[in-house]
Amino acid sequence: MSRIRAWLDASPIADLAMTFMREATGRTDPIEPLRPTRPAALAEGRRVAFWSLVGGVGGSTTAGLVAHRSAAGGRAPLLVDLDRWAPSLALRARIEAATIVDALVQPGRELALVSRWSAVPFLPGSAALRGRLDVDRATQVIDAVSGGAPVVLDLGTGPDSLDAGLLSRVDRLCLVAGARASQLQAVFCALALVRDVPCPAGLVVVGVAEDDAALVAERAGLPLLGAIPLDPYLAEDQFAARAPTLRAIDALIRRIA
Ligand SMILES: Nc1ncnc2c1ncn2[C@@H]1O[C@H](COP(=O)(O)OP(=O)(O)OP(=O)(O)O)[C@@H](O)[C@H]1O
Ligand SMILES: [Mg+2]
Incomplete structure (x- = not known):
């Protein structure tokens, strides 16, 4: 505790502040102090991928948050939207720019075709792929652009997006699950596909508390990488998140870093 804080606590100002706080909030205990935490960051060269069998579970949002939070804590990762059917990150970023197809x-x-989404170098996806991706060429592009920085890939959804060639160059696959019954069912349906991928895989559950996410992971037989809470800002399609959400993203980054 700083000397100024100790002095304030010992002075009558502290009693006065406590009285105001009780009147304003109806609470008798002091409010827990804010604990600013240093954002977690992916290590140099680390490549992580986000994927789900069905859409709408929060995979793209989580990938975007991991890239931004990691950029705040260390070297900015390259974020690449490889969703071959419905790429959504450029919409979220409000960016109209060259896409992976152009690259x-x-x-x-x-390199000249890479955009920036705040601090994050970003290659938007393209529905022009119509499901087809030249994986060797995509890997060349990622190698050329990332220059040794960490890489965050949004693989999108569906079985075809789990390409073994691509995943052999990835350090960790994050299987993303939503909290609804049908979304959880999709996780168990996805297990047969995830078992065959050439990189370690783990589970990220969006919209549940850590203990519920741990139960899902245990049932699925996958390591739990993250439990991302329901966030009212994200739910309204804003790309802004509350402190508990960012702490959950930091915890996820530390597990995949
Ligand atoms: N932690 C969260 N809390 C509340 N809402 C969220 C959260 N994460 C994502 N969302 C919202 O859920 C919706 C789906 O998110 P997102 O696009 O990331 O999912 P997805 O799995 O990538 O699916 P798709 O690729 O089909 O869009 C979006 O409206 C998004 O804002
Ligand atoms: Mg998506």
């Missing part, structure tokens, strides 16, 4: 067909110009 795929312009060897040598990849």
